[in-house]
Amino acid sequence: MLPHYFRALVLGSSGTIGSAIMRFLESHPHCEQxxxxxxxxxxAINxxxxxxxxxxxxxxxxxxRFHLIMNTIxxxxxxxxxxxxxxxDLNASQLNQQFMTNAIGPALCIKHFSQLIDPAGGIYANLSAKVGSIEDNRLGGWYSYRASKAALNMLIKTA
Known part of the structure; x- marks a missing residue:
């Protein structure tokens, strides 16, 4: 739960989802910053x-400190x-890039930016994908993306 007035950090603020979240938070009457x-x-973050x-x-x-940190990358x-x-179609270069973008980068962000959460309480949220579910994965394909999101989901679950 967020306090009545809160501070937020959005990682990936220039993407489609990140920029929409930025606009929402900038117009939110209780978001101080x-x-x-x-x-x-x-x-920069890259x-x-x-x-x-x-x-x-x-x-x-x-x-x-922040009360809300959202990673949309x-x-x-x-x-x-x-x-x-x-x-x-599977290749090492694509696997490496997908894991860097969808698992390794977010894991390192959790490592660092979770330290910036207000000690009184806050929320750290990572966007992931249902296709990263090991239990619910009936469709196949998108191998490197699915594997990288499954890795992210496990990192989040164990963090």
Whole structure:
């Protein structure tokens, strides 16, 4: 539960979902401050430059604590690859990129940014995907995306 007045941090604030959440929080009458981090913000956060996570944390750690942190960063595909439709399409480069974007980057964000939650209480939320469910996965395909989201879901469950 959030306090009546709260501070928020949105990771991935320039994406479709992240920018919508930013607009909502900026117009919310009880959100005292919202900070958005993305590839172009200062400080920046970019999973292709994994050290940026630590740098962004270092830049924010001396400020006021947050009551809400939302990580909206994730990707199903990119300009370089699309979801695999069959096992023959699976390749190491795509697996590596999907795990970096959908599991490793978010895990390192949990490690660092969860320390910025107000000690009196707060919420840290990661967006994931139902297709990352091991129990409910009847469709097949999208192998690297599904595996990376399953890894993220396990990291969240055990954090």
């Amino acid at each position: 919202v900070i958005g981090l993305n590839r172009h913000s200062v400080p 999973y292709d430059a994994i050290d940026s996570i630590d740098s962004a944390y270092e830049a924010l750690k001396t400020g006021s 994730g990707a199903l595909h990119s300009d370089h690859f699309m979801p695999e439709k069959k096992l023959a």
